[in-house]
Amino acid sequence: MNHSTKQLLDEDRTAIAAVDRRADELIELSDRIHSNPELGFEEHKAVRWISEKLAALGFRVERGVAGLDTAFRAVFRGSGDRPNLGFVVEYDALPGLGHACGHNTKGPATIGSVAAILEVLPSIPGTITVIGTPAEEGGGGKVIMAEAGVFGGLDMSIALSVGPKNMTGLETLASREVGITIRGLAAHAHAQPHKGRNALSALISGFNQLNSLRQQFTADMRVNGIITNGGETVGAIPAEASASFMISTAATESQAQLQEMILGVFTACAEVHGCSIDTNPGLLYREMKVNRPLVTLIEEKFRALGLEVGKPSFGGGTGATDMGNVSQVTPSDSVWLDLGSEVMPHTVEYAEASRTEPGHRALLNGAKTGALIMLELLRSPDRLKEIREAFSQG
Numbered sequence: 589m590n591h592s593t594k595q596l597l598d599e600d601r602t603a604i605a606a607v608d609r610r611a612d613e614l615i616e617l618s619d620r621i622h623s624n625p626e627l628g629f630e631e632h633k634a635v636r637w638i639s640e641k642l643a644a645l646g647f648r649v650e651r652g653v654a655g656l657d658t659a660f661r662a663v664f665r666g667s668g669d670r671p672n673l674g675f676v677v678e679y680d681a682l683p684g685l686g687h688a689c690g691h692n693t694k695g696p697a698t699i700g701s702v703a704a705i706l707e708v709l710p711s712i713p714g715t716i717t718v719i720g721t722p723a724e725e726g727g728g729g730k731v732i733m734a735e736a737g738v739f740g741g742l743d744m745s746i747a748l749s750v751g752p753k754n755m756t757g758l759e760t761l762a763s764r765e766v767g768i769t770i771r772g773l774a775a776h777a778h779a780q781p782h783k784g785r786n787a788l789s790a791l792i793s794g795f796n797q798l799n800s801l802r803q804q805f806t807a808d809m810r811v812n813g814i815i816t817n818g819g820e821t822v823g824a825i826p827a828e829a830s831a832s833f834m835i836s837t838a839a840t841e842s843q844a845q846l847q848e849m850i851l852g853v854f855t856a857c858a859e860v861h862g863c864s865i866d867t868n869p870g871l872l873y874r875e876m877k878v879n880r881p882l883v884t885l886i887e888e889k890f891r892a893l894g895l896e897v898g899k900p901s902f903g904g905g906t907g908a909t910d911m912g913n914v915s916q917v918t919p920s921d922s923v924w925l926d927l928g929s930e931v932m933p934h935t936v937e938y939a940e941a942s943r944t945e946p947g948h949r950a951l952l953n954g955a956k957t958g959a960l961i962m963l964e965l966l967r968s969p970d971r972l973k974e975i976r977e978a979f980s981q982g
């Protein structure tokens with residue numbers, strides 16, 4: 589790789605060389621995690637392998653944080669408590685697809701970063717914390733951990749990830765899955781249908797009312813619903829019907845308003861049909877609080893490494909991630925490393941790319957970018973101050 593050398597200090601070059609020297613070890617770990625895919629909250633092997641490597645580097649590892657077996661906190665305390673710079677790691681796979689979101693690369697990339705930082709600054713002026721977060725693909729590990737205060741002591745954090753481009757500053761949606769169950773009264777569907785109260789009819793009229801209200805949605809509003817229970821037999825009026833909705837908007841406040849409106853629609857429809865309703869809201873994934881000085885710093889380090897910087901698409905086209913909840917607690921962002929824009933996440937092709945050259949390259953680039961970001965923050969306290977101030981103002 590052709591590094592634009594004038595942006596690199598000697599210590600940056602030392603860090604880059606340290607990652608390159610560990611390339612085989614990091615790739616071996618990434619491929620091993622890929623070959624042993626574990627679903628959310630069951631990532632015992634990945635957590636053991638990642639935390640063993642961190643312990644070997646001198647980190648004090650605590651497992652089972654926030655009451656989650658496969659969550660961990662690994663701390664390397666240098667000459668002081670502050671600054672406390674965080675790396676956020678994921679390691680869960682997808683059902684049926686394995687590591688089709690590149691989470692196998694995240695722990696190894698982070699290990700590469702911290703090993704490089706410690707090679708440059710064996711007694712760092714501060715603390716480095718690696719937080720292992722389970723179940724990104726649906727379980728909301730970081731939502732639970734953020735509520736438990738796990739990220740509170742960090743001055744900032746980054747998550748080394750793989751994506752369609754080298755990019756950061758991606759805006760994501762505030763999102764929540766909500767379950768609805770409508771209860772009516774069963775009756776013989778042919779002999780005495782008039783004696784029943786049809787829960788499925790109530791549910792379907794709720795879907796129709798919701799769809800007719802979409803004209804008044806703003807561009808960031810996303811609602812997708814599926815029927816998860818539409819009755820047991822055609823011989824009976826359905827006494828119970830259930831649906832599940834993903835309700836998303838650009839911000840937490842508007843998400844709450846939209847959710848209230850939708851639940852109001854289904855409550856009214858249940859009432860019209862003489863039925864009752866129960867709602868079961870899931871975890872709230874909050875929107876990313878994008879921190880401009882942090883974005884500038886990350887992009888600066890992409891360029892210093894000779895990596896082309898891609899621009900994220902803004903305007904709510906990105907889905908939701910539990911990293912958003914971390915960004916609401918402490919200045920944070922995902923650092924996306926190019927895996928190739930021609931493959932889409934959650935596909936067989938993406939799983940293949942994650943364990944071959946594109947994944948290996950993204951892993952090593954991630955390790956280097958992460959090291960350069962943190963080294964800059966350790967030698968330039970003003971940069972961190974600027975990030976912290978932007979966070980308080982935003």
Ligand SMILES: [Zn+2]
Binds near residue numbers: 934
């Ligand atoms: Zn994913």
